[in-house]
Amino acid sequence: MPQSAERRWCFADQLGPHFLDSEDQPVLLIEARAVFGRRRFHRLKAHLVLSALRHRAAELGEQAIFLQTHTYREGLEQVSGRVSVCQPTSRVADNFVRSLPSVDVLPARGFATDRETFERWTQSQRGLLLEQFYRDARRRFDLLMDGKEPTENRWNFDAENREPPPKAGRLNVVGPWLPDEDEIDEQVRADLDKWERDGDVSFVGRDGPREFAVNRAESQRALEHFIEYRLTQFGPTEDAMLAGDRWMSHSGLSAPMNLGLLDPLECAYAAEDAYRKGSAPLASVEGYVRQLIGWRDYIWHTYWHHGDEYRNRNALAAHQPLPQWFTELDADALEARCLKDVLAQVRDHGWVHHIPRLMVLSNYALQRGWQPAAVTDWFHRSFVDGYDWVMVGNVVGMSQHADGGLIATKPYASGGAYINRMSDYCGDCRYKPTRRVGDDGCPFTGGYWTFLARNHDRLKGNHRMSQPLAGLTRLSNLDEVIAQQQELGDGPP
Ligand code: SF4
Numbered sequence: 251m252p253q254s255a256e257r258r259w260c261f262a263d264q265l266g267p268h269f270l271d272s273e274d275q276p277v278l279l280i281e282a283r284a285v286f287g288r289r290r291f292h293r294l295k296a297h298l299v300l301s302a303l304r305h306r307a308a309e310l311g312e313q314a315i316f317l318q319t320h321t322y323r324e325g326l327e328q329v330s331g332r333v334s335v336c337q338p339t340s341r342v343a344d345n346f347v348r349s350l351p352s353v354d355v356l357p358a359r360g361f362a363t364d365r366e367t368f369e370r371w372t373q374s375q376r377g378l379l380l381e382q383f384y385r386d387a388r389r390r391f392d393l394l395m396d397g398k399e400p401t402e403n404r405w406n407f408d409a410e411n412r413e414p415p416p417k418a419g420r421l422n423v424v425g426p427w428l429p430d431e432d433e434i435d436e437q438v439r440a441d442l443d444k445w446e447r448d449g450d451v452s453f454v455g456r457d458g459p460r461e462f463a464v465n466r467a468e469s470q471r472a473l474e475h476f477i478e479y480r481l482t483q484f485g486p487t488e489d490a491m492l493a494g495d496r497w498m499s500h501s502g503l504s505a506p507m508n509l510g511l512l513d514p515l516e517c518a519y520a521a522e523d524a525y526r527k528g529s530a531p532l533a534s535v536e537g538y539v540r541q542l543i544g545w546r547d548y549i550w551h552t553y554w555h556h557g558d559e560y561r562n563r564n565a566l567a568a569h570q571p572l573p574q575w576f577t578e579l580d581a582d583a584l585e586a587r588c589l590k591d592v593l594a595q596v597r598d599h600g601w602v603h604h605i606p607r608l609m610v611l612s613n614y615a616l617q618r619g620w621q622p623a624a625v626t627d628w629f630h631r632s633f634v635d636g637y638d639w640v641m642v643g644n645v646v647g648m649s650q651h652a653d654g655g656l657i658a659t660k661p662y663a664s665g666g667a668y669i670n671r672m673s674d675y676c677g678d679c680r681y682k683p684t685r686r687v688g689d690d691g692c693p694f695t696g697g698y699w700t701f702l703a704r705n706h707d708r709l710k711g712n713h714r715m716s717q718p719l720a721g722l723t724r725l726s727n728l729d730e731v732i733a734q735q736q737e738l739g740d741g742p743p
Pocket of ligand 1: 587588665679680681692693
């Protein structure tokens, strides 16, 4: 059995105090450069991960052995004695640490619900419905509960949390907490420049100021700022998009949380406290708590529960490769205003909130029949908060419907009308969301009907799709719509 004084190996997404058994436990940190050479990550993601790891090493001082090596194996060879590690967050890393005789693998940390509890819960269910899992978690953690009943007798405020954006073009809310860079960031930037110059690594996206917390103190400040100034407005407009307000009222805390710097339960309880003190409305607090102990945990557990084969599911037989303008984040090649703006944000910031991810980027990929595994890889590499466990369920299950409906009961496909209702993009776009064909035919609207036509037989057994599929038969110019979309092909819209 591992002793608590055993040196704890922490990966770069296990950097918070809750990954240690005691404040003075010896730590091993390995910065393995080969990780960045294997795939083309966003430059800002590489910066964030390296900055976080180096900040943790500086903070721990002599308590940590910090090794900068080519591979993890090389690093481990320099350490004598046994080490323990909390279960890593990817299947590849999990298999690797379990193959090492000198490493003890402990249960995962950094999530609210543990694996055993999740698996026990699955045995009491017929389907794995998020809503049921979330309610179970609310009860277990006594979050937003009054005795055995949910606070104000409501589990769900989705109806209130779906408002379109305000006409003003910006939310009237204090901006997010943003960090100041320090000398560690300066060194990271210099190293990444050198690695790129030497040809060791190649990145996508543009460099820019660091925008997310990389250590515990910064993460706590970012959390406090969100709870105090921004949580109130989070709920109502969480599904809306504004061209001139990329943060809206989103927390920006997914990056530090996925680095292991914040525990989801501490964030959930902090949000609940704000409600109990009367400083944030229940609808917003519930919407935020749902993301933390509901969706985030659900995606984590289904990653392991559904097995390794899950990532390769392709229920809608989507086999198109991702076009180069997309993989290279070439937003300047586009005219479709929503996609152009969102892709530019990914290029410049490595982050957009969950609705542009789902209803613009993923929606376009779904309509075009791009390979789900390639879309998953793209999101993993291009987002500062993207990790394998995050993206497999979110992309294969939620956004591409490639699992045939295990995670989402119907495909998240929508035309320009949805984007028009939930954003201010369409007004200044050269396309019209109501037009299916012609020079001003919206690629999302034409793409939506083409998607339905292509997948009619695969989706006809899904009762939630009967209405959209019935709409197809009423379309007088379906052939024309499909022909125009075929002509567009994988070119930039
Ligand atoms: Fe996007 Fe179509 Fe609206 Fe243009 S008209 S912004 S392409 S949804």
